[in-house]
Amino acid sequence: MSEAGVKVFVVDDHPLVRSGVRSELEGRVDVVGTAGDVDEAVSGIAAACPDVVLVDVHMPGGGGAELIRRVLTAAAKADSGSAEPAPRFLALSVSDAAEDVIAVIRAGARGYLTKTVSGAELVEAISRVAAGDAVFSPRLAGFVLDAFAGTMPLPSDPELDQLTARERDVLRLIARGYAYKEVARRLNLSVKTVETHVSSVLRKLQLSSRHELTRWATERRLV
Protein backbone atom coordinates (compact mmCIF):
# COMPACT_ATOMS: atom_id res chain seq x y z
CA MET A 1 0.00 0.00 0.00
CA SER A 2 1.57 3.28 -1.02
CA GLU A 3 1.59 6.05 1.54
CA ALA A 4 -0.20 8.58 -0.63
CA GLY A 5 -3.11 6.19 -1.03
CA VAL A 6 -3.78 5.78 2.68
CA LYS A 7 -7.01 7.45 3.72
CA VAL A 8 -6.72 8.97 7.18
CA PHE A 9 -9.40 10.34 9.49
CA VAL A 10 -8.37 12.59 12.39
CA VAL A 11 -10.40 12.65 15.60
CA ASP A 12 -9.41 15.18 18.26
CA ASP A 13 -11.45 17.59 20.33
CA HIS A 14 -8.94 20.40 19.88
CA PRO A 15 -9.30 22.21 16.55
CA LEU A 16 -5.69 23.35 16.89
CA VAL A 17 -4.44 19.77 17.02
CA ARG A 18 -6.68 18.71 14.14
CA SER A 19 -5.40 21.39 11.83
CA GLY A 20 -1.82 20.84 13.00
CA VAL A 21 -1.94 17.11 12.29
CA ARG A 22 -3.71 17.73 9.01
CA SER A 23 -1.10 20.18 7.79
CA GLU A 24 1.69 17.85 8.88
CA LEU A 25 0.17 14.97 6.93
CA GLU A 26 -0.78 17.04 3.88
CA GLY A 27 0.62 15.58 0.69
CA ARG A 28 1.93 12.46 2.37
CA VAL A 29 -1.36 10.75 3.13
CA ASP A 30 -4.92 11.49 2.14
CA VAL A 31 -6.77 13.15 5.05
CA VAL A 32 -10.41 12.33 4.26
CA GLY A 33 -12.03 13.93 7.27
CA THR A 34 -11.82 15.19 10.82
CA ALA A 35 -14.13 15.15 13.82
CA GLY A 36 -14.19 16.78 17.23
CA ASP A 37 -16.19 14.30 19.31
CA VAL A 38 -17.27 10.69 19.38
CA ASP A 39 -20.71 11.04 17.75
CA GLU A 40 -19.39 13.22 14.97
CA ALA A 41 -16.54 10.77 14.42
CA VAL A 42 -18.79 7.68 14.21
CA SER A 43 -20.90 9.19 11.43
CA GLY A 44 -17.87 10.78 9.74
CA ILE A 45 -15.99 7.49 9.67
CA ALA A 46 -19.01 5.66 8.29
CA ALA A 47 -19.23 8.21 5.49
CA ALA A 48 -15.54 8.56 4.63
CA CYS A 49 -14.42 4.90 4.98
CA PRO A 50 -10.83 5.73 6.02
CA ASP A 51 -8.06 3.14 6.26
CA VAL A 52 -6.62 4.58 9.46
CA VAL A 53 -8.23 6.68 12.17
CA LEU A 54 -5.97 8.83 14.32
CA VAL A 55 -7.77 9.06 17.62
CA ASP A 56 -7.24 11.16 20.72
CA VAL A 57 -7.48 9.33 24.02
CA HIS A 58 -9.49 11.98 25.88
CA MET A 59 -12.59 13.36 24.19
CA PRO A 60 -16.08 14.45 25.09
CA GLY A 61 -18.60 11.66 24.73
CA GLY A 62 -16.56 8.74 26.02
CA GLY A 63 -13.05 9.20 24.66
CA GLY A 64 -11.03 7.20 22.18
CA ALA A 65 -11.80 3.81 23.68
CA GLU A 66 -15.54 4.40 23.34
CA LEU A 67 -15.18 5.53 19.71
CA ILE A 68 -13.14 2.46 18.80
CA ARG A 69 -15.64 0.14 20.43
CA ARG A 70 -18.56 1.74 18.64
CA VAL A 71 -16.97 1.69 15.21
CA LEU A 72 -15.70 -1.86 15.58
CA THR A 73 -19.04 -3.25 16.79
CA ALA A 74 -20.84 -1.47 13.96
CA ALA A 75 -18.33 -2.92 11.51
CA ALA A 76 -18.72 -6.40 12.96
CA LYS A 77 -22.49 -6.20 12.54
CA ALA A 78 -22.26 -4.97 8.96
CA ASP A 79 -19.51 -7.42 8.13
CA SER A 80 -21.68 -9.88 6.22
CA GLY A 81 -21.46 -8.85 2.59
CA SER A 82 -19.93 -5.43 3.18
CA ALA A 83 -16.96 -4.66 0.98
CA GLU A 84 -15.40 -2.04 3.26
CA PRO A 85 -13.18 -3.46 6.00
CA ALA A 86 -13.23 -1.79 9.40
CA PRO A 87 -10.73 1.04 9.74
CA ARG A 88 -7.65 0.58 11.90
CA PHE A 89 -7.04 2.86 14.85
CA LEU A 90 -3.90 4.59 16.02
CA ALA A 91 -4.03 6.46 19.32
CA LEU A 92 -2.32 9.83 19.34
CA SER A 93 -2.34 11.59 22.66
CA VAL A 94 -0.65 13.81 25.17
CA SER A 95 -2.04 11.68 27.95
CA ASP A 96 0.57 9.81 29.89
CA ALA A 97 -1.76 8.05 32.27
CA ALA A 98 -1.14 4.36 31.83
CA GLU A 99 -4.76 3.35 32.36
CA ASP A 100 -5.93 5.57 29.51
CA VAL A 101 -3.34 4.20 27.15
CA ILE A 102 -4.01 0.59 28.06
CA ALA A 103 -7.76 1.22 27.73
CA VAL A 104 -7.51 2.41 24.11
CA ILE A 105 -5.22 -0.44 23.21
CA ARG A 106 -7.57 -2.95 24.79
CA ALA A 107 -10.47 -1.36 22.95
CA GLY A 108 -8.71 -2.21 19.71
CA ALA A 109 -6.18 0.48 18.77
CA ARG A 110 -3.19 -0.85 16.83
CA GLY A 111 -0.74 1.45 18.52
CA TYR A 112 -0.06 4.51 20.62
CA LEU A 113 2.05 7.57 19.89
CA THR A 114 2.61 10.71 21.91
CA LYS A 115 1.84 14.00 20.21
CA THR A 116 5.48 15.03 20.30
CA VAL A 117 6.15 12.57 17.48
CA SER A 118 7.64 14.07 14.31
CA GLY A 119 5.69 14.29 11.06
CA ALA A 120 7.85 11.70 9.33
CA GLU A 121 7.50 9.24 12.19
CA LEU A 122 3.75 9.77 12.21
CA VAL A 123 3.47 9.04 8.49
CA GLU A 124 5.55 5.91 8.89
CA ALA A 125 3.39 4.77 11.80
CA ILE A 126 0.23 5.39 9.76
CA SER A 127 1.39 3.25 6.87
CA ARG A 128 2.49 0.58 9.31
CA VAL A 129 -0.93 0.50 10.94
CA ALA A 130 -2.63 0.58 7.52
CA ALA A 131 -0.67 -2.54 6.62
CA GLY A 132 -2.00 -4.25 9.72
CA ASP A 133 1.06 -3.96 11.95
CA ALA A 134 1.31 -2.61 15.45
CA VAL A 135 3.00 0.64 16.40
CA PHE A 136 4.73 0.86 19.75
CA SER A 137 6.20 4.13 20.91
CA PRO A 138 8.98 3.91 23.51
CA ARG A 139 6.47 4.91 26.16
CA LEU A 140 3.98 2.21 25.27
CA ALA A 141 6.78 -0.35 25.24
CA GLY A 142 7.71 0.83 28.74
CA PHE A 143 4.11 0.50 29.93
CA VAL A 144 3.88 -3.03 28.60
CA LEU A 145 7.17 -4.10 30.13
CA ASP A 146 6.02 -2.68 33.42
CA ALA A 147 2.61 -4.32 33.21
CA PHE A 148 4.04 -7.72 32.40
CA ALA A 149 6.91 -7.39 34.86
CA GLY A 150 7.26 -9.87 37.65
CA THR A 151 6.37 -13.50 37.44
CA MET A 152 2.95 -14.69 38.25
CA PRO A 153 3.03 -17.87 40.31
CA LEU A 154 0.32 -19.48 38.23
CA PRO A 155 -0.56 -17.56 35.09
CA SER A 156 -4.13 -18.36 34.15
CA ASP A 157 -3.12 -18.54 30.52
CA PRO A 158 0.66 -18.71 30.00
CA GLU A 159 0.19 -18.15 26.29
CA LEU A 160 -1.39 -14.75 26.89
CA ASP A 161 -0.23 -13.70 30.32
CA GLN A 162 3.50 -13.66 29.78
CA LEU A 163 5.93 -12.22 27.30
CA THR A 164 8.53 -14.43 25.72
CA ALA A 165 12.20 -13.57 26.24
CA ARG A 166 12.42 -12.45 22.61
CA GLU A 167 9.39 -10.20 22.89
CA ARG A 168 10.90 -8.66 26.00
CA ASP A 169 14.17 -8.00 24.12
CA VAL A 170 12.29 -6.31 21.30
CA LEU A 171 10.22 -4.18 23.66
CA ARG A 172 13.31 -3.14 25.63
CA LEU A 173 15.01 -1.87 22.50
CA ILE A 174 11.88 0.00 21.47
CA ALA A 175 11.68 1.53 24.93
CA ARG A 176 15.30 2.62 24.49
CA GLY A 177 14.28 4.58 21.42
CA TYR A 178 15.18 2.13 18.66
CA ALA A 179 13.13 2.11 15.46
CA TYR A 180 11.91 -1.29 14.20
CA LYS A 181 14.68 -1.33 11.60
CA GLU A 182 17.33 -0.69 14.24
CA VAL A 183 15.84 -3.32 16.52
CA ALA A 184 16.03 -5.82 13.69
CA ARG A 185 19.68 -5.00 12.99
CA ARG A 186 20.60 -5.17 16.66
CA LEU A 187 18.97 -8.55 17.23
CA ASN A 188 19.91 -10.00 13.83
CA LEU A 189 16.27 -10.38 12.86
CA SER A 190 14.33 -9.31 9.82
CA VAL A 191 12.07 -6.29 10.17
CA LYS A 192 9.18 -8.63 9.44
CA THR A 193 10.07 -10.76 12.46
CA VAL A 194 10.24 -7.69 14.68
CA GLU A 195 6.80 -6.71 13.43
CA THR A 196 5.52 -10.18 14.21
CA HIS A 197 6.82 -9.98 17.77
CA VAL A 198 5.29 -6.57 18.31
CA SER A 199 1.94 -7.69 16.89
CA SER A 200 1.93 -10.68 19.18
CA VAL A 201 2.63 -8.42 22.17
CA LEU A 202 -0.28 -6.23 21.08
CA ARG A 203 -2.50 -9.31 20.89
CA LYS A 204 -1.48 -10.34 24.40
CA LEU A 205 -2.16 -6.84 25.63
CA GLN A 206 -5.65 -6.92 24.14
CA LEU A 207 -6.62 -10.46 25.06
CA SER A 208 -4.84 -11.19 28.30
CA SER A 209 -7.25 -11.54 31.15
CA ARG A 210 -4.35 -11.07 33.49
CA HIS A 211 -5.98 -9.23 36.33
CA GLU A 212 -2.69 -7.60 37.20
CA LEU A 213 -2.88 -5.68 33.94
CA THR A 214 -5.96 -3.77 34.95
CA ARG A 215 -4.88 -3.35 38.52
CA TRP A 216 -1.48 -2.19 37.39
CA ALA A 217 -2.95 0.28 34.96
CA THR A 218 -5.22 1.87 37.50
CA GLU A 219 -2.62 1.96 40.23
CA ARG A 220 0.06 3.47 38.12
CA ARG A 221 -0.42 7.07 37.22
CA LEU A 222 2.98 8.10 36.11
CA VAL A 223 4.72 10.98 34.45
Added chain:
Amino acid sequence: MFVAGLTRRREGRWVAGVCSGLAAALGVQVGALRAVVVLLSLGSLPAVALLYALAWVFVPPEGEDGGAGSREPGGGLVIGGRPADVVDAVGVLAIVCGAVLLLGQFTAWLPPEVVVPALLATAGAGVAWGWGGRRERLRPLFVAIGVSLVFIGGFATLAALGDLSSIGRSAAGAAVLIAGAVLLFGPWMARLAHNLTDERRQRIRSEERAEVAAHLHDGVLQTLALIQKRAADDKAVRSLARRQERELRSWLYGGSNGQADATVATLLRRELDDLEDHYAVRFDAVLVGDAPLDDAGRALVAAGREAALNAARHAGVDTVDVYLEVEPDRVSLFVRDRGCGFEPGAVPPDRRGVADSISARVRRHGGTAEVRSAPGEGAEVELSMPRSIVKVEERPR
Protein backbone atom coordinates in the same frame (compact mmCIF):
# COMPACT_ATOMS: atom_id res chain seq x y z
CA MET B 1 -17.11 7.30 58.68
CA PHE B 2 -17.81 6.40 62.29
CA VAL B 3 -15.42 3.49 62.14
CA ALA B 4 -12.81 3.91 59.44
CA GLY B 5 -13.47 1.60 56.53
CA LEU B 6 -16.48 -0.09 58.08
CA THR B 7 -19.47 -0.24 55.80
CA ARG B 8 -22.54 -2.40 55.43
CA ARG B 9 -22.20 -4.43 52.30
CA ARG B 10 -25.00 -4.96 49.86
CA GLU B 11 -23.41 -7.97 48.26
CA GLY B 12 -23.66 -11.31 50.06
CA ARG B 13 -25.61 -9.92 52.98
CA TRP B 14 -28.19 -11.86 55.00
CA VAL B 15 -29.96 -9.10 56.82
CA ALA B 16 -28.42 -5.66 56.66
CA GLY B 17 -24.87 -6.50 55.68
CA VAL B 18 -23.38 -5.73 59.10
CA CYS B 19 -21.63 -9.08 59.38
CA SER B 20 -20.23 -9.13 55.85
CA GLY B 21 -19.10 -5.52 56.18
CA LEU B 22 -17.41 -6.23 59.51
CA ALA B 23 -15.82 -9.36 58.11
CA ALA B 24 -14.44 -7.40 55.16
CA ALA B 25 -13.11 -4.67 57.45
CA LEU B 26 -11.47 -7.19 59.81
CA GLY B 27 -10.29 -9.41 56.99
CA VAL B 28 -11.87 -12.58 58.36
CA GLN B 29 -14.19 -15.13 56.83
CA VAL B 30 -17.77 -13.92 56.94
CA GLY B 31 -19.01 -17.45 57.73
CA ALA B 32 -16.85 -17.62 60.83
CA LEU B 33 -18.00 -14.21 61.98
CA ARG B 34 -21.65 -15.19 61.54
CA ALA B 35 -21.10 -18.35 63.54
CA VAL B 36 -19.65 -16.28 66.36
CA VAL B 37 -22.60 -13.90 66.21
CA VAL B 38 -25.09 -16.79 66.33
CA LEU B 39 -23.26 -18.31 69.32
CA LEU B 40 -23.35 -14.97 71.10
CA SER B 41 -27.06 -14.71 70.35
CA LEU B 42 -27.68 -18.04 72.06
CA GLY B 43 -26.22 -16.44 75.15
CA SER B 44 -28.06 -13.17 74.97
CA LEU B 45 -30.12 -12.45 71.91
CA PRO B 46 -31.43 -9.06 73.05
CA ALA B 47 -27.94 -7.70 73.52
CA VAL B 48 -26.76 -8.97 70.16
CA ALA B 49 -29.91 -7.74 68.49
CA LEU B 50 -29.50 -4.32 70.05
CA LEU B 51 -25.88 -4.13 68.94
CA TYR B 52 -26.86 -5.24 65.47
CA ALA B 53 -29.59 -2.64 65.27
CA LEU B 54 -27.17 0.04 66.45
CA ALA B 55 -24.61 -1.02 63.86
CA TRP B 56 -27.35 -0.91 61.28
CA VAL B 57 -28.19 2.64 62.15
CA PHE B 58 -24.70 4.03 62.57
CA VAL B 59 -22.59 2.14 60.03
CA PRO B 60 -23.14 3.68 56.62
CA PRO B 61 -24.10 1.37 53.81
CA GLU B 62 -21.44 0.57 51.23
CA GLY B 63 -21.27 3.16 48.48
CA GLU B 64 -22.44 6.10 50.54
CA ASP B 65 -18.81 6.66 51.32
CA GLY B 66 -17.88 6.92 47.67
CA GLY B 67 -19.92 10.04 47.09
CA ALA B 68 -23.30 10.87 45.75
CA GLY B 69 -22.95 9.02 42.46
CA SER B 70 -22.69 5.54 43.86
CA ARG B 71 -25.81 5.58 45.93
CA GLU B 72 -28.67 3.37 44.85
CA PRO B 73 -30.61 5.39 42.32
CA GLY B 74 -33.71 6.64 44.06
CA GLY B 75 -33.61 3.78 46.51
CA GLY B 76 -37.17 2.99 45.47
CA LEU B 77 -39.13 -0.13 44.80
CA VAL B 78 -37.16 -2.47 42.61
CA ILE B 79 -39.55 -4.50 40.54
CA GLY B 80 -38.02 -7.74 39.41
CA GLY B 81 -34.82 -7.04 41.30
CA ARG B 82 -34.14 -7.13 45.03
CA PRO B 83 -36.36 -4.67 46.84
CA ALA B 84 -33.61 -3.63 49.17
CA ASP B 85 -35.69 -1.29 51.29
CA VAL B 86 -38.34 -3.88 52.04
CA VAL B 87 -35.64 -6.27 53.11
CA ASP B 88 -34.25 -3.56 55.33
CA ALA B 89 -37.59 -2.86 56.95
CA VAL B 90 -38.61 -6.48 57.41
CA GLY B 91 -35.19 -7.20 58.83
CA VAL B 92 -35.41 -4.43 61.38
CA LEU B 93 -38.88 -5.51 62.41
CA ALA B 94 -37.88 -9.13 62.79
CA ILE B 95 -34.89 -8.27 64.93
CA VAL B 96 -36.61 -5.80 67.22
CA CYS B 97 -39.68 -8.02 67.61
CA GLY B 98 -37.51 -11.01 68.38
CA ALA B 99 -35.57 -9.05 70.94
CA VAL B 100 -38.70 -7.82 72.70
CA LEU B 101 -40.33 -11.25 72.64
CA LEU B 102 -37.28 -12.88 74.15
CA LEU B 103 -36.97 -10.12 76.70
CA GLY B 104 -40.57 -10.80 77.63
CA GLN B 105 -39.95 -14.52 77.87
CA PHE B 106 -36.95 -14.25 80.13
CA THR B 107 -38.25 -11.58 82.41
CA ALA B 108 -41.37 -12.97 83.98
CA TRP B 109 -42.69 -9.67 85.31
CA LEU B 110 -43.24 -8.37 81.76
CA PRO B 111 -46.83 -9.39 80.97
CA PRO B 112 -48.06 -10.01 77.40
CA GLU B 113 -50.24 -6.90 77.71
CA VAL B 114 -47.00 -4.94 77.69
CA VAL B 115 -45.19 -7.01 75.14
CA VAL B 116 -47.86 -6.85 72.44
CA PRO B 117 -48.24 -3.05 72.46
CA ALA B 118 -44.49 -2.67 72.59
CA LEU B 119 -44.28 -4.88 69.54
CA LEU B 120 -46.85 -2.70 67.88
CA ALA B 121 -44.87 0.40 68.75
CA THR B 122 -41.60 -0.97 67.43
CA ALA B 123 -43.35 -2.12 64.29
CA GLY B 124 -44.54 1.44 63.85
CA ALA B 125 -41.03 2.76 64.35
CA GLY B 126 -39.70 0.20 61.90
CA VAL B 127 -42.19 1.30 59.29
CA ALA B 128 -41.47 4.94 59.95
CA TRP B 129 -37.74 4.83 59.54
CA GLY B 130 -37.29 1.70 57.52
CA TRP B 131 -39.36 2.94 54.63
CA GLY B 132 -40.29 6.51 55.29
CA GLY B 133 -36.70 7.75 55.20
CA ARG B 134 -36.01 6.65 51.66
CA ARG B 135 -39.00 7.19 49.46
CA GLU B 136 -39.79 10.84 49.04
CA ARG B 137 -43.35 10.50 47.85
CA LEU B 138 -44.48 7.85 50.32
CA ARG B 139 -42.65 9.31 53.28
CA PRO B 140 -45.58 11.21 54.87
CA LEU B 141 -47.81 8.12 54.69
CA PHE B 142 -45.27 5.83 56.30
CA VAL B 143 -44.32 8.36 58.93
CA ALA B 144 -48.01 8.80 59.75
CA ILE B 145 -48.56 5.05 60.03
CA GLY B 146 -45.44 4.73 62.14
CA VAL B 147 -46.33 7.57 64.46
CA SER B 148 -49.86 6.32 65.03
CA LEU B 149 -48.61 2.79 65.69
CA VAL B 150 -46.13 4.13 68.20
CA PHE B 151 -48.82 6.14 69.97
CA ILE B 152 -51.33 3.29 69.98
CA GLY B 153 -48.66 1.02 71.38
CA GLY B 154 -47.72 3.61 73.97
CA PHE B 155 -51.27 4.11 75.16
CA ALA B 156 -51.95 0.37 75.22
CA THR B 157 -48.89 -0.07 77.38
CA LEU B 158 -50.10 2.68 79.68
CA ALA B 159 -53.52 1.02 79.92
CA ALA B 160 -51.91 -2.33 80.73
CA LEU B 161 -49.95 -0.74 83.51
CA GLY B 162 -53.04 1.00 84.84
CA ASP B 163 -53.04 -0.79 88.16
CA LEU B 164 -49.84 0.85 89.28
CA SER B 165 -49.82 3.98 91.35
CA SER B 166 -50.39 7.24 89.50
CA ILE B 167 -46.74 8.33 89.91
CA GLY B 168 -45.49 5.08 88.52
CA ARG B 169 -48.02 5.39 85.75
CA SER B 170 -46.97 8.84 84.66
CA ALA B 171 -43.30 7.87 84.94
CA ALA B 172 -43.96 4.83 82.81
CA GLY B 173 -45.95 6.93 80.40
CA ALA B 174 -43.12 9.42 80.07
CA ALA B 175 -40.61 6.63 79.63
CA VAL B 176 -42.71 5.03 76.91
CA LEU B 177 -43.17 8.33 75.13
CA ILE B 178 -39.47 9.07 75.32
CA ALA B 179 -38.68 5.59 74.08
CA GLY B 180 -41.08 6.14 71.21
CA ALA B 181 -39.52 9.49 70.39
CA VAL B 182 -36.04 8.00 70.42
CA LEU B 183 -37.17 5.18 68.18
CA LEU B 184 -38.77 7.64 65.83
CA PHE B 185 -36.28 10.44 65.72
CA GLY B 186 -33.01 8.72 66.59
CA PRO B 187 -32.54 7.12 63.19
CA TRP B 188 -33.69 10.29 61.51
CA MET B 189 -31.07 12.30 63.37
CA ALA B 190 -28.41 9.74 62.58
CA ARG B 191 -29.34 10.02 58.94
CA LEU B 192 -29.21 13.78 59.21
CA ALA B 193 -25.67 13.47 60.56
CA HIS B 194 -24.76 11.24 57.63
CA ASN B 195 -26.11 13.80 55.21
CA LEU B 196 -24.15 16.54 56.90
CA THR B 197 -20.86 14.65 56.59
CA ASP B 198 -21.72 13.90 52.98
CA GLU B 199 -22.28 17.55 52.35
CA ARG B 200 -19.06 18.50 54.07
CA ARG B 201 -17.16 16.01 51.92
CA GLN B 202 -18.68 17.48 48.78
CA ARG B 203 -17.67 20.94 49.86
CA ILE B 204 -14.09 19.88 50.56
CA ARG B 205 -13.96 18.21 47.18
CA SER B 206 -15.14 21.26 45.31
CA GLU B 207 -12.72 23.45 47.23
CA GLU B 208 -9.90 21.13 46.25
CA ARG B 209 -10.97 21.30 42.67
CA ALA B 210 -11.02 25.08 42.73
CA GLU B 211 -7.54 25.13 44.20
CA VAL B 212 -6.19 22.82 41.50
CA ALA B 213 -7.86 24.89 38.79
CA ALA B 214 -6.38 28.07 40.23
CA HIS B 215 -2.91 26.58 40.32
CA LEU B 216 -3.07 25.25 36.77
CA HIS B 217 -4.53 28.39 35.33
CA ASP B 218 -1.98 30.53 37.10
CA GLY B 219 0.92 28.49 35.81
CA VAL B 220 -0.37 27.99 32.29
CA LEU B 221 -1.54 31.54 31.76
CA GLN B 222 1.69 32.93 33.10
CA THR B 223 3.72 30.75 30.79
CA LEU B 224 1.59 31.65 27.81
CA ALA B 225 2.07 35.34 28.56
CA LEU B 226 5.83 34.82 28.79
CA ILE B 227 5.85 32.89 25.54
CA GLN B 228 4.03 35.69 23.76
CA LYS B 229 6.49 38.20 25.08
CA ARG B 230 9.52 36.21 24.06
CA ALA B 231 8.14 34.73 20.86
CA ALA B 232 11.28 35.69 18.94
CA ASP B 233 13.56 33.67 21.20
CA ASP B 234 13.17 30.14 19.92
CA LYS B 235 15.17 28.48 22.63
CA ALA B 236 13.53 30.32 25.50
CA VAL B 237 10.05 29.58 24.21
CA ARG B 238 10.79 25.91 23.92
CA SER B 239 12.26 25.63 27.38
CA LEU B 240 9.36 27.63 28.87
CA ALA B 241 6.83 25.37 27.22
CA ARG B 242 8.70 22.27 28.31
CA ARG B 243 8.94 23.44 31.89
CA GLN B 244 5.24 24.22 32.02
CA GLU B 245 4.43 20.86 30.47
CA ARG B 246 6.42 19.09 33.15
CA GLU B 247 4.73 21.01 35.92
CA LEU B 248 1.29 20.25 34.53
CA ARG B 249 2.08 16.59 34.15
CA SER B 250 3.31 16.20 37.67
CA TRP B 251 0.09 17.86 38.84
CA LEU B 252 -2.17 15.76 36.67
CA TYR B 253 -0.52 12.41 37.04
CA GLY B 254 0.85 12.74 40.56
CA GLY B 255 4.36 11.45 41.06
CA SER B 256 7.16 13.63 42.32
CA ASN B 257 5.28 15.96 44.61
CA GLY B 258 8.03 15.76 47.14
CA GLN B 259 6.71 12.78 49.04
CA ALA B 260 8.36 10.10 46.93
CA ASP B 261 11.77 11.61 46.29
CA ALA B 262 13.82 8.74 47.65
CA THR B 263 13.65 6.50 44.59
CA VAL B 264 15.91 5.96 41.62
CA ALA B 265 13.23 6.96 39.11
CA THR B 266 12.30 10.24 40.79
CA LEU B 267 15.95 11.25 41.24
CA LEU B 268 16.67 10.51 37.58
CA ARG B 269 13.57 12.43 36.54
CA ARG B 270 14.72 15.42 38.58
CA GLU B 271 18.22 15.38 37.12
CA LEU B 272 16.82 15.24 33.59
CA ASP B 273 14.41 18.09 34.30
CA ASP B 274 17.32 20.11 35.57
CA LEU B 275 19.31 19.46 32.38
CA GLU B 276 16.32 20.34 30.24
CA ASP B 277 16.15 23.72 31.91
CA HIS B 278 19.72 24.49 30.90
CA TYR B 279 19.97 22.90 27.47
CA ALA B 280 17.50 23.06 24.61
CA VAL B 281 16.99 19.34 24.68
CA ARG B 282 14.02 17.16 25.43
CA PHE B 283 14.58 13.89 27.26
CA ASP B 284 12.02 11.25 26.35
CA ALA B 285 12.32 9.18 29.47
CA VAL B 286 10.71 5.77 29.82
CA LEU B 287 10.94 4.47 33.36
CA VAL B 288 10.03 0.89 34.13
CA GLY B 289 9.81 -0.12 37.76
CA ASP B 290 11.38 1.72 40.64
CA ALA B 291 13.55 1.10 43.65
CA PRO B 292 14.44 2.89 46.85
CA LEU B 293 17.55 4.99 46.51
CA ASP B 294 20.84 3.62 47.82
CA ASP B 295 24.46 4.57 47.13
CA ALA B 296 24.67 2.40 44.03
CA GLY B 297 21.45 3.91 42.71
CA ARG B 298 22.76 7.40 43.34
CA ALA B 299 25.98 6.61 41.48
CA LEU B 300 24.01 5.17 38.58
CA VAL B 301 21.83 8.25 38.29
CA ALA B 302 24.89 10.53 38.55
CA ALA B 303 26.59 8.64 35.74
CA GLY B 304 23.34 8.75 33.76
CA ARG B 305 23.22 12.51 34.23
CA GLU B 306 26.75 12.80 32.81
CA ALA B 307 25.75 10.71 29.82
CA ALA B 308 22.63 12.80 29.26
CA LEU B 309 24.62 16.00 29.61
CA ASN B 310 27.07 14.67 27.05
CA ALA B 311 24.30 13.96 24.59
CA ALA B 312 22.72 17.36 25.19
CA ARG B 313 26.02 19.17 24.61
CA HIS B 314 27.60 17.30 21.75
CA ALA B 315 25.08 15.25 19.83
CA GLY B 316 23.37 18.19 18.15
CA VAL B 317 19.85 16.82 18.44
CA ASP B 318 16.76 18.09 20.22
CA THR B 319 15.50 14.83 21.69
CA VAL B 320 17.37 12.18 23.62
CA ASP B 321 15.89 8.85 24.68
CA VAL B 322 16.43 7.70 28.24
CA TYR B 323 15.34 4.30 29.46
CA LEU B 324 15.50 3.06 33.03
CA GLU B 325 14.53 -0.45 34.00
CA VAL B 326 14.56 -1.79 37.52
CA GLU B 327 14.65 -5.56 37.69
CA PRO B 328 14.83 -7.67 40.83
CA ASP B 329 18.57 -8.23 40.43
CA ARG B 330 19.80 -5.14 38.57
CA VAL B 331 19.07 -1.63 37.41
CA SER B 332 19.80 -0.67 33.80
CA LEU B 333 19.98 2.83 32.38
CA PHE B 334 20.28 3.68 28.70
CA VAL B 335 20.90 7.10 27.22
CA ARG B 336 20.58 7.21 23.47
CA ASP B 337 20.80 9.96 20.90
CA ARG B 338 20.58 9.98 17.12
CA GLY B 339 23.13 12.76 16.80
CA CYS B 340 26.47 13.08 15.10
CA GLY B 341 28.10 10.22 16.96
CA PHE B 342 31.84 9.71 17.38
CA GLU B 343 34.55 7.12 17.08
CA PRO B 344 34.81 5.56 20.55
CA GLY B 345 38.48 4.72 19.91
CA ALA B 346 39.45 8.26 19.00
CA VAL B 347 37.53 10.62 21.21
CA PRO B 348 38.82 14.09 21.92
CA PRO B 349 40.40 14.43 25.35
CA ASP B 350 37.55 16.42 26.87
CA ARG B 351 35.04 13.68 26.12
CA ARG B 352 37.41 10.96 27.12
CA GLY B 353 37.34 12.43 30.57
CA VAL B 354 33.59 12.40 30.79
CA ALA B 355 33.42 8.81 29.59
CA ASP B 356 35.89 7.91 32.30
CA SER B 357 33.90 9.66 34.95
CA ILE B 358 30.80 7.85 33.79
CA SER B 359 32.28 4.40 33.86
CA ALA B 360 34.46 4.95 36.94
CA ARG B 361 31.39 6.04 38.91
CA VAL B 362 29.48 2.94 37.98
CA ARG B 363 32.34 0.48 38.35
CA ARG B 364 33.04 1.60 41.88
CA HIS B 365 29.71 0.05 42.84
CA GLY B 366 30.20 -3.12 40.85
CA GLY B 367 28.33 -1.96 37.77
CA THR B 368 29.26 -1.83 34.11
CA ALA B 369 29.26 0.95 31.52
CA GLU B 370 29.40 0.60 27.78
CA VAL B 371 29.48 3.29 25.11
CA ARG B 372 28.40 2.43 21.59
CA SER B 373 28.82 4.96 18.84
CA ALA B 374 30.00 5.51 15.32
CA PRO B 375 30.32 8.76 13.39
CA GLY B 376 26.93 9.73 12.00
CA GLU B 377 25.10 6.99 13.84
CA GLY B 378 24.37 8.60 17.16
CA ALA B 379 25.53 7.20 20.46
CA GLU B 380 24.22 5.03 23.23
CA VAL B 381 25.50 4.74 26.77
CA GLU B 382 24.48 1.61 28.62
CA LEU B 383 24.82 1.52 32.39
CA SER B 384 24.04 -1.49 34.48
CA MET B 385 24.19 -1.89 38.23
CA PRO B 386 23.58 -5.03 40.24
CA ARG B 387 21.13 -4.55 43.07
CA SER B 388 22.66 -5.15 46.43
CA ILE B 389 19.54 -6.38 48.12
CA VAL B 390 17.68 -8.84 45.98
CA LYS B 391 14.08 -8.68 46.98
CA VAL B 392 10.71 -8.82 45.41
CA GLU B 393 9.94 -5.45 43.96
CA GLU B 394 7.21 -3.41 45.56
CA ARG B 395 6.67 -0.38 43.47
CA PRO B 396 6.45 2.58 45.82
CA ARG B 397 4.07 4.56 43.69
